[in-house]
Amino acid sequence: MAPTVFDLISLSAVSLLITLAIFKGSKINTPLRGPQSPSFIFGHYRYIQEQNDPELVYEKWAKKYGPAYQVTGPFGSKRIVICDPKANAHFYSRETNGYVQTKLAHVFIENLFGRGVLWAEADSHKRQRKTLMPAFSNAAIRRLSTVFYDAVYKMKTSWDATIDNAKAEYAVIDVQKWMNHVSLDSIGIGGFGHDFKALENKNTSVVEVFDSFDDANTDFFSRLIFFLGPVFPTLQNLPTKGNRMLRQLRETMGKIADELLKRSRRVSDEKEDSVIADKSIIGILVRSENAGTKLEMSSEEVLAQMNTLLVAGYATTSISLTVRLLNNYFVKFLIQKSFFFGGQWALIELSRAIEKQDKLRIEIAGLGGTDPTWEQLTSGLPYLNAVVHEVLRLHPPVNETTRVATEDDIIPFTSPIITSQGLPTDKLFITKGTIISSPIGYMNTSTTFWGPDAREFKPERWLEEDALCNLRAKEIQGHRHILTFSDGPRTCLGKTFALTEFKIILAVLIRHYLFELLDGPNTQIDKHPSILPRPKMRGYEGAVVPLKVRRIEGE
Numbered sequence: 001m002a003p004t005v006f007d008l009i010s011l012s013a014v015s016l017l018i019t020l021a022i023f024k025g026s027k028i029n030t031p032l033r034g035p036q037s038p039s040f041i042f043g044h045y046r047y048i049q050e051q052n053d054p055e056l057v058y059e060k061w062a063k064k065y066g067p068a069y070q071v072t073g074p075f076g077s078k079r080i081v082i083c084d085p086k087a088n089a090h091f092y093s094r095e096t097n098g099y100v101q102t103k104l105a106h107v108f109i110e111n112l113f114g115r116g117v118l119w120a121e122a123d124s125h126k127r128q129r130k131t132l133m134p135a136f137s138n139a140a141i142r143r144l145s146t147v148f149y150d151a152v153y154k155m156k157t158s159w160d161a162t163i164d165n166a167k168a169e170y171a172v173i174d175v176q177k178w179m180n181h182v183s184l185d186s187i188g189i190g191g192f193g194h195d196f197k198a199l200e201n202k203n204t205s206v207v208e209v210f211d212s213f214d215d216a217n218t219d220f221f222s223r224l225i226f227f228l229g230p231v232f233p234t235l236q237n238l239p240t241k242g243n244r245m246l247r248q249l250r251e252t253m254g255k256i257a258d259e260l261l262k263r264s265r266r267v268s269d270e271k272e273d274s275v276i277a278d279k280s281i282i283g284i285l286v287r288s289e290n291a292g293t294k295l296e297m298s299s300e301e302v303l304a305q306m307n308t309l310l311v312a313g314y315a316t317t318s319i320s321l322t323v324r325l326l327n328n329y330f331v332k333f334l335i336q337k338s339f340f341f342g343g344q345w346a347l348i349e350l351s352r353a354i355e356k357q358d359k360l361r362i363e364i365a366g367l368g369g370t371d372p373t374w375e376q377l378t379s380g381l382p383y384l385n386a387v388v389h390e391v392l393r394l395h396p397p398v399n400e401t402t403r404v405a406t407e408d409d410i411i412p413f414t415s416p417i418i419t420s421q422g423l424p425t426d427k428l429f430i431t432k433g434t435i436i437s438s439p440i441g442y443m444n445t446s447t448t449f450w451g452p453d454a455r456e457f458k459p460e461r462w463l464e465e466d467a468l469c470n471l472r473a474k475e476i477q478g479h480r481h482i483l484t485f486s487d488g489p490r491t492c493l494g495k496t497f498a499l500t501e502f503k504i505i506l507a508v509l510i511r512h513y514l515f516e517l518l519d520g521p522n523t524q525i526d527k528h529p530s531i532l533p534r535p536k537m538r539g540y541e542g543a544v545v546p547l548k549v550r551r552i553e554g555e
């Protein structure tokens with residue numbers, strides 16, 4: 001006899017009760033399998049850092065141990081990696097309440113940036129986000145698109161002069177440096193109505209500090225001190241290069257934020273320049289500061305948001321500033337240079353695949369020799385959209401989210417997990433205090449979800465909606481089934497800002513220039529050991545990405 005609905009409900013209820021009785025009663029995590037720790041001191045931390053392609057390691061582990069497994073951190077600490085769409089959706093939906101920044105990460109963010117949105121959890125986070133939200137609305141970003149066009153055309157003027165001076169068909173240009181500077185000027189003007197003039201090679205202190213990160217060929221000890229300094233402030237007195245940079249960065253950020261805040265308040269009070277106040281992110285912040293009751297932010301919070309956005313903005317088209325805990329001891333602060341990170345990866349990928357670069361150029365030329373309008377950027381250029389999403393899928397600047405559980409929880413899974421005792425289960429019992437990691441890079445590039453060509457740069461996959469429907473990737477929640485912008489209550493606030501800037505800069509550059517790798521498609525790209533491992537051309541000093549840049553005839 002076929003089971004009735006009542007039978008099925010009863011069975012599910014009984015199995016849930018058993019699960020609760022087994023795991024909740026005993027107050028232990030579901031015991032999981034996982035790789036042997038290669039070192040008591042470092043756990044898997046160093047091993048993962050040393051891999052050229054950490055995503056492959058996660059893929060190997062997921063294949064061997066299933067969708068949840070345990071890895072070790074320094075001194076025997078543990079964290080659980082969840083590689084299942086349903087489990088990730090559950091995890092992200094409980095961000096800021098059920099799962100929060102670890103204590104060390106929290107202290108680190110507070111000491112470096114203050115009590116802004118990235119620091120806040122639960123109700124305070126909700127309130128700060130609600131206040132910031134209007135500054136990142138589609139309408140607000142649409143108004144900022146002229147800022148991005150101005151920045152990229154300023155860059156174009158310099159590039160044209162460089163090509164003219166080269167007296168050759170092309171010039172060799174370090175696109176990494178230029179992407180940094182275009183990002184800084186964009187966030188400066190779009191965020192605060194402040195022109196850093198990085199594109200004019202003005203060496204303001206903020207440019208110097210950020211540029212110095214790329215030269216920071218610091219040793220392991222120095223980096224360790226750098227990352228732990230904000231948590232154990234006495235370490236910041238040690239005379240390491242990282243510490244000097246950190247001090248300089250904090251002073252510079254504080255001064256700029258202070259100055260900008262004063263200026264914007266003056267502008268706002270006197271209504272001298274409503275454009276700055278209305279358009280820029282700081283304008284919204286100042287308004288919220290003066291707002292009185294409901295959405296009021298303290299001055300301290302306003303400064304903290306500015307610090308956060310400033311770093312993020314330079315560091316990218318934004319702030320993609322995250323903290324990831326590699327276990328209870330190791331906080332790694334990632335100043336994510338998201339846009340330029342994405343921007344330079346876009347140019348590298350398109351230089352490796354000239355036919356895809358041409359395809360993009362043809363689409364842009366179809367606009368009839370003009371730059372894309374807002375409508376075209378948002379829905380009229382499918383291949384541009386596909387290239388941008390493919391770059392963000394393959395090269396997420398933040399490749400992992402790590403949080404600690406604030407209470408006991410049961411994480412549901414789509415695929416079964418086999419516990420270390422050999423028992424199958426589709427739920428993971430988590431006790432308060434457990435560290436959980438969402439491996440963004442793995443979820444974005446695993447063959448399990450994206451098919452056999454998962455690791456190839458193939459923008460076309462975004463044009464074949466039907467093909468995507470047949471893949472498990474469609475189960476992944478998050479912007480277009482990738483976790484690059486995270487998900488849930490802490491999902492990236494600057495996503496539209498970042499996508500708009502990314503598309504504008506790429507569209508203008510591809511319309512006017514042809515990009516090629518110095519030694520053809522097989523040019524080797526290595527990792528540069530900076531704050532974040534970043535691409536660099538093999539054989540060159542530092543994090544440089546020199547490309548051959550040729551002008552497109554008639555443009």
Ligand code: HEM
Nearest residue numbers: 117118317318319320322338398485486490492493494498
């Ligand atoms: C390609 C570009 C970007 C990527 C990939 C990116 C990615 C992310 C990710 C993964 C997070 C979550 C961080 C965490 O959980 O620790 C985040 C948060 C955030 N991002 Fe971005 N981001 C980008 C650009 C931007 C830009 C341009 C802005 C602003 C101008 C921005 C503003 C923020 C803010 C304010 C948060 C904190 C949100 C919160 O805590 O509620 N991001 N971003």
